Amino acid sequence: ENGDFEIYIRRFSGAEKQSVKVSTGGGKLPRWGENSNELFFVNTSSRQLMLATLRSTNAGIEITKIQSLFNLPIFLEDYDVSHHGDQIVMTRHLEIQKSSPLTMAVNWYIELEKK
Numbered sequence: 601e602n603g604d605f606e607i608y609i610r611r612f613s614g615a616e617k618q619s620v621k622v623s624t625g626g627g628k629l630p631r632w633g634e635n636s637n638e639l640f641f642v643n644t645s646s647r648q649l650m651l652a653t654l655r656s657t658n659a660g661i662e663i664t665k666i667q668s669l670f671n672l673p674i675f676l677e678d679y680d681v682s683h684h685g686d687q688i689v690m691t692r693h694l695e696i697q698k699s700s701p702l703t704m705a706v707n708w709y710i711e712l713e714k715k
Contacts, residue, residue: 607641609654609661620661622652629678633685640669640681640688647672649679649688 607627608619622630626644633640639652649672653665675692682688 605644611661618660622663631681633681634683638685
C-alpha cells in the first residue's frame with residue numbers, strides 16, 4: 601500500500617475492505633497455514649520465518665499473535681508449509697560456479713592402435 605514490501609490481509613468478501621498490516625520491518629513470501637487462521641511470512645529485515653495467528657470477527661480481521669519461528673538461512677529462495685503446518689520445506693539458491701575446462705580427445709583409439 602505504501603510502496604514498501606509488507607504483508608497485508610483483508611477480507612475477500614463483504615463490505616469490509618480495510619487492509620490490516622501483518623508484517624513490520626518488511627515482509628515477503630506469505631503462506632497460509634492449515635485452517636486460514638495462520639499466516640507464515642518472511643521478515644525481510646531480520647531474515648526470520650514468522651507466524652501470525654489471526655481471528656475473524658464481525659469488525660474484520662484481528663491479529664492475535666505474531667511470533668518468530670526461527671532464523672532463515674541466507675541462501676533461502678522459497679519455502680512452503682505442509683498442510684498440517686508441522687513441516688516446512690525450503691529451496692535454496694545455488695551459486696553458479698565456473699566449470700573446469702573440458703579436454704576432448706578425438707580419434708584417440710587410432711593413436712592407441714599405433715602404439
